[in-house]
Amino acid sequence: MWRRVSVPLILLSLFVLIAVPSAIAQVRRGRTTLRPVKPVTTTLTVRPSMLCFSTEEDFLCQGPTPSDGIKLISDGDLLLPNGQVFRRNRELLLAFEIRDDLGLDAADVLRVDPEKRESLTVFSTELDDPRGKFTAGDLLTTEGGVLPNAALLAAFSLPTRVDLGLDAVHFVGKIETIINFVHSLRDTGRDWWLENPNALASKLKEMRIDIWFSTEGTAPTFQSPKFLDGDLLSATGTIIARNGVLLPNTVPAGLPSRGVDFGLDALVADRSARRERIHFSTEILYRGRVNFTDGDVIRINNGVAIPNATLIKMFKPRAQFLGLDALSFMPRR
Ligand SMILES: [Ca+2]
Numbered sequence: 432m433w434r435r436v437s438v439p440l441i442l443l444s445l446f447v448l449i450a451v452p453s454a455i456a457q458v459r460r461g462r463t464t465l466r467p468v469k470p471v472t473t474t475l476t477v478r479p480s481m482l483c484f485s486t487e488e489d490f491l492c493q494g495p496t497p498s499d500g501i502k503l504i505s506d507g508d509l510l511l512p513n514g515q516v517f518r519r520n521r522e523l524l525l526a527f528e529i530r531d532d533l534g535l536d537a538a539d540v541l542r543v544d545p546e547k548r549e550s551l552t553v554f555s556t557e558l559d560d561p562r563g564k565f566t567a568g569d570l571l572t573t574e575g576g577v578l579p580n581a582a583l584l585a586a587f588s589l590p591t592r593v594d595l596g597l598d599a600v601h602f603v604g605k606i607e608t609i610i611n612f613v614h615s616l617r618d619t620g621r622d623w624w625l626e627n628p629n630a631l632a633s634k635l636k637e638m639r640i641d642i643w644f645s646t647e648g649t650a651p652t653f654q655s656p657k658f659l660d661g662d663l664l665s666a667t668g669t670i671i672a673r674n675g676v677l678l679p680n681t682v683p684a685g686l687p688s689r690g691v692d693f694g695l696d697a698l699v700a701d702r703s704a705r706r707e708r709i710h711f712s713t714e715i716l717y718r719g720r721v722n723f724t725d726g727d728v729i730r731i732n733n734g735v736a737i738p739n740a741t742l743i744k745m746f747k748p749r750a751q752f753l754g755l756d757a758l759s760f761m762p763r764r
């Protein structure tokens with residue numbers, strides 16, 4: 432009994448003898464905390480429930496049946512990690528009166544009204560409109576607006592006008608202003624922007640908003656690129672983050688210095704234009720000190736935030752990996 436009591440007593444006495452004078456000394460030195468303060472992180476913690484996404488491939492859902500009763504999921508559908516379909520491809524394209532599935536490789540959901548089952552989303556398809564109303568490089572809105580690829584690239588003053596595709600998109604700025612700009616695309620029309628592509632950068636600056644995006648191609652030439660398809664661009668003509676900035680130093684990302692362009696095919700951030708909030712997906716995987724696949728959600732300069740398996744598990748697909756091609760936050764409803 433004596434031994435059982437004495438050991439805790441001795442430990443307690445030692446703690447009092449060591450800890451209390453140390454604490455008093457810290458308070459005397461004007462320190463208000465007795466423990467080391469954890470470093471404050473400004474990185475947004477992204478949870479799967481905050482996101483919607485599209486896959487690289489079509490698949491059959493083996494989980495709960497989607498609300499429209501169709502178990503076949505297209506790489507053009509916008510999905511929720513809870514195993515539901517947020518919008519089918521044909522719903523996104525409803526305003527364009529297109530019944531073909533044209534794929535989905537960029538999306539930014541701006542507003543959701545669950546009661547009316549309405550949402551305002553900007554997005555880009557994998558394929559051109561068969562009737563020629565838009566290309567896979569254009570930015571589309573669910574209201575039927577089209578911002579052509581030429582306008583997105585105009586501020587980069589490339590020597591020739593070329594459609595470089597559109598692989599990821601995210602608007603930054605005040606959400607009400609972004610929505611007003613997107614509404615205006617419905618009335619302006621694609622042809623006006625093709626005639627006045629340089630108007631976009633000045634319009635965005637005037638409204639104090641921006642369009643962050645990535646292309647499918649490197650320009651103006653592969654040998655002497657101004658930007659890579661793995662760089663994050665701004666429609667005002669600047670590079671927000673090069674491929675080598677997006678990925679940690681231990682990954683050989685960026686050309687020509689580090690060796691490989693990993694691509695950039697899906698992107699989310701908040702609306703505040705802070706680079707540390709960027710999360711994205713690459714076109715190719717990497718195995719090294721930092722491992723990632725082209726289906727994972729990766730945090731800027733910091734490795735995998737959400738693995739592909741977590742995004743797709745509620746769909747119970749028969750393959751464990753479906754890729755990742757578009758990513759958006761879901762607005763708070
Ligand atoms: Ca994409």
Ligand SMILES: [Ca+2]
Pocket residue numbers: 536537555556557558567568569596597598
């Ligand atoms: Ca596209």
Ligand SMILES: [Ca+2]
Pocket residue numbers: 696697712713714715725726754755756
């Ligand atoms: Ca990807």
